[in-house]
Amino acid sequence: MVLLVHSNLLPQCRKIRVLMAEKKMLFVLKEENPWALSKDILKINPAGELPIFIFDGNILAGNYAITEFLEETYSQNKLIVGNNKERAEVRRLTDWFDNKFNREVYQYIAGEKIYKRFVLKLPPESRRIKAGINNLRFHMEYIDWLTERSNYLAGAEFSMADISAAAQISIIDYLGDIPWEDYKNAKLWYSKIKSRPSFKEILNDRIKGVYPSKHYTDLDF
Amino acid sequence: MVLLVHSNLLPQCRKIRVLMAEKKMLFVLKEENPWALSKDILKINPAGELPIFIFDGNILAGNYAITEFLEETYSQNKLIVGNNKERAEVRRLTDWFDNKFNREVYQYIAGEKIYKRFVLKLPPESRRIKAGINNLRFHMEYIDWLTERSNYLAGAEFSMADISAAAQISIIDYLGDIPWEDYKNAKLWYSKIKSRPSFKEILNDRIKGVYPSKHYTDLDF
Secondary structure, eight states, X not given: OEEXXXXXXXXXXXXXXXXXXXTTOOOEEEEOOTTSOOHHHXXXXXXXXXXXXXXXXXXXXXXXXXXXXXXXXXXXXXSSOSSHHHHHHHHHHHHIIIIIIIIXXXXXXXXXXXXXXXXXXXXXXXXXXXXXXXHHHHHHHHHHHHHHHSSBTTBSXXXXXXXXXXXXXXXXHHTTOOOXXXXXXXXXXXXXXXXXXXXXXXXXXXXXXXXXXXXXXXXXX | OEEEEEOTXXXXXXXXXHHHHHTTOOOEEEEOOTTSOOHHHHHXXXXXXXXXXXXXXEEEESHHHHHHHHHHHOOSSOSSOSSHHHHHHHHHHHHIIIIIIIIIIIHHHHIIXXXXXXXXXXXXXXXXXXXXXXXXXXXXXXXXXXXXXXXXXXXXXXXXXXXXXXXXXXXXHHTTOOOGGGOHHHHHHHHHHHTSGGGHHHHHOOBTTBOOOTTTTOSOO
């Protein structure tokens, strides 16, 4: 059996779910509160982080290790595509969204609207939300620029870069903070991603206590 | 020609230098100020981050993309070693040091002692340095625990995990903040890493305006 311990509030968990769905793997999900992990989970991943991938008694932890392991082991539907140089481009952009976008956008916006509100029980700080939305503009411009040139972020083919980007964006879009009207190419790209069967489950997720933005599940928005 | 645009203040650049030296690659280094990148550099890497790897007119940016590219392309002296599961363990630990250690230790300690002091020209905040040193204890205990069980972090063989960890630690050690006497196994492990020819150049680096700790270059400390 394949089990993924995850939280739907974390983009890195959404990323692995979409990756596994793209590879047509069968798996069971176990939802954890990322800010209050159970002792069992801390024992199997001392980093105290999600996602954790469990199969046949083996435990793999962390988004980077799981991604590359799945790519090496489940060779159907490769997501790190192309020759070595093209693969480096896929990984450059994957890293961009997993880390740079996460740090500059997700940590600010979701940090305030979800973590601050539901975990710390404090009112969100609008100054920090605004900083995140400001940073978001730079990232949206970059996505728009890339998708004006190609069908997908790393080139003509759908890849891990698209999954990583969409995993981050889906949460910000749930919260209603993406100014889609200013980014036509990015919007078209995201509507293609949303139409993929692998993305369906993500769109069905609901964050307790927060309604999704009106267009969140619309494939044509 | 192979060129690496780097800064010796950034652990992710030290990591790639050691990786290239382990692979016995010949390369030229170009030092950049990571907090005031030149326009040319921003043009070739819109993320505005180092390191950048340039060869035959090709440009690869970012630590993750460069690491995997070098591992795929320069196949002598593999650093992501073993079968798929062992490789996942190497990558889990690589990720741990590249990201978790960096966020919880480097950003606090080097952030205050180097960035705050030399870039912002402000006095370092001792509260933040203390937080970093507190976090460092947890990481040192983990390294000590791992190296009590095996020769190297991810098992019997030297790997990318050791390079990533040593790249982070070398800067904190330069600043004199590692309490080695409390971590005998970790100390023995780090003295093995320091003895490797690939690490020699790192130990010769000097940070302008900051003297290294007394034992910084000692192989037996």
